[in-house]
Amino acid sequence: MTDPFSGVxxxxxxxxxxxxxxxxxxxxxxxxxxxxxxxxxxxxxxxxVLGSSVYHVGIQTRRWGQNMELDKLSAAMYHARELAMxxxxxxxxxxxxxxxxxxxxxxxxxxxxxxxxxxxxxxxAVVADHAPASGTWRNNKGLPxxxxxxxxxxxxxxxxxxxxxxxxxxxCVYHIAHRGTIAALSSLGANVEITQFTEALYDARELAMxxxxxxxxxxxxxxxxxxxxxxxxxxxxxxxxxxxxxGSAVRELREDHVIATPSLVLPLTDGxxx
Numbered sequence: 001m002t003d004p005f006s007g008v009x010x011x012x013x014x015x016x017x018x019x020x021x022x023x024x025x026x027x028x029x030x031x032x033x034x035x036x037x038x039x040x041x042x043x044x045x046x047x048x049v050l051g052s053s054v055y056h057v058g059i060q061t062r063r064w065g066q067n068m069e070l071d072k073l074s075a076a077m078y079h080a081r082e083l084a085m086x087x088x089x090x091x092x093x094x095x096x097x098x099x100x101x102x103x104x105x106x107x108x109x110x111x112x113x114x115x116x117x118x119x120x121x122x123x124x125a126v127v128a129d130h131a132p133a134s135g136t137w138r139n140n141k142g143l144p145x146x147x148x149x150x151x152x153x154x155x156x157x158x159x160x161x162x163x164x165x166x167x168x169x170x171x172c173v174y175h176i177a178h179r180g181t182i183a184a185l186s187s188l189g190a191n192v193e194i195t196q197f198t199e200a201l202y203d204a205r206e207l208a209m210x211x212x213x214x215x216x217x218x219x220x221x222x223x224x225x226x227x228x229x230x231x232x233x234x235x236x237x238x239x240x241x242x243x244x245x246x247g248s249a250v251r252e253l254r255e256d257h258v259i260a261t262p263s264l265v266l267p268l269t270d271g272x273x274x
Contacts, residue, residue: 004089004093004141004142004143005086005089005090005093008086008087008090010087010090010091010094014091015094018047018049018091018094018095026044026045026046026047027047027048028045028047028048028124029048029102029122029123029124030045030101030102030124030151031151033151033152034102034150034151034152034154035151036151037151037152037154037155038101038124038126038151038154038155040155041154041155041158041159042128042129042130042158043098043099043101043126043127043128043129043158044126044127044128044129045124045125045126046095046096046097046125046126046127047091047092047095047097047124047125048122048123048124048125049088049089049091049092049095049097049100049122049123049124049125050087050088050091050120050121050122050123051083051084051085051086051087051088051089051090051091051120051121051122052084052087052118052119052120052121053080053081053083053084053087053118053119054110054116054117054118054119055076055079055080055083055116055117055118055119056115056116057073057076057077057080057115057116057117066175066177067174067175067176067177067196067199067200067203068174068175068177069172069173069174069175069204069207070173070174070175070240073173073242074171074172074173074242077171077173077242077244078169078171080117080119081105081119081121081169081171083119084105084119084120084121085105085121085146085167087121088100088103088121088122088123088146089143089144089146091125092125092144093143093144095125095127096127097125097126097127097144098126098127098128098136098137098138098144098145099125099126099128099137099138099144099145099146099147099164100123100124100125100126100144100145100146100147101123101124101126101147101149101151101154101164102123102124102147102148102149102150102151102154103121103122103123103146103147103148103167104120104121104122104123104148105119105120105121105148105167105169105246106119106120106121106122107119107120107232107234108120109234117234123146123148125144132163132253133253133254134253137163139165139166139219140165140219140220141166141219143166145163145164145165145166146164146166146167146248147164147166147167147248148167148226148246148247148248149164149225149226149248153225153226156259157225157250158253159259159260160257160258160259161252161253161254161255161256161257162222162250162251162252162253162257163250163251163253164248164249164250165216165219165220165221165248165249165250165251166215166216166219166221166248166249167246167247167248167249168212168213168215168216168219168221168224168246168247168248168249169211169212169215169244169245169246169247170207170208170209170210170211170212170213170214170215170244170245170246171208171211171242171243171244171245172204172205172207172208172211172242172243173240173241173242173243174200174203174204174207174240174241174242174243175239175240176197176200176201176239176240176241177196177200177239204241204243205229205243205245207243208229208243208244208245209229209245211245212224212227212245212246212247215249216247216249219249219251220251221249221250221251222250222251222252223249223250224247224248224249224250225247225248225250226247226248227245227246227247228244228245228246228247229243229244229245230243230244230245230246231243231244232244
């Protein structure tokens with residue numbers, strides 16, 4: 001298999017930080033409870049990994065009275081996130097990690113440039129104590145698995161016989177048509193569905209959801225858990241918004257998905273047990 005990170009270059013400061021972490025200590029943004037549950041699930045944190053991309057989001061013309069996807073902006077938002085995710089995965093690969101847990105994707109529009117946004121992906125790289133029956137925790141693309149599940153949900157997923165494959169997403173930047181004066185006046189003071197708006201929002205969400213599902217299919221996933229469907233207005237005005245779908249694609253590790261409940265053992269003063 002070819003190296004999936006052959007075209008990704010890490011900065012000198014990132015390489016130095018990762019090398020120092022491998023020699024001395026791990027870093028993690030997991031809470032204490034999450035850290036202990038990830039360890040109990042059989043994974044050892046090896047370092048906090050991140051990827052960043054400052055991206056210029058372009059301008060696209062839109063029609064005042066027409067519902068339409070702004071495909072140029074959709075592509076920009078998707079590509080910028082992919083750059084950040086790939087750089088985060090490259091850092092995890094440099095640590096020899098099997099996966100990344102607790103991934104967060106953040107966007108911040110900058111004040112020092114019009115239409116400039118920083119896309120950041122951050123999470124905790126982990127190494128497994130034992131390999132699964134399939135031989136590797138990495139996905140079918142040779143990448144460390146990624147998941148935005150909490151430490152508690154990650155523990156539950158592993159204990160129930162599933163494994164994360166990758167954080168999958170779909171995006172759609174959509175312009176919602178303005179209503180004309182006559183149409184607006186016709187519904188003034190009345191209870192009535194604005195079908196033009198309903199159809200726009202429905203169509204935009206479906207596009208985002210469909211793209212997320214396509215990503216999961218390329219990973220040969222059995223399903224997607226923890227799906228979030230977000231509406232992100234950013235700086236495009238009231239009639240243009242980004243619909244963003246994100247979730248963790250998972251695969252089955254075994255047919256039995258029952259979580260074994262350990263018996264509670266409490267010491268007694270006489271040395272016996274409950």
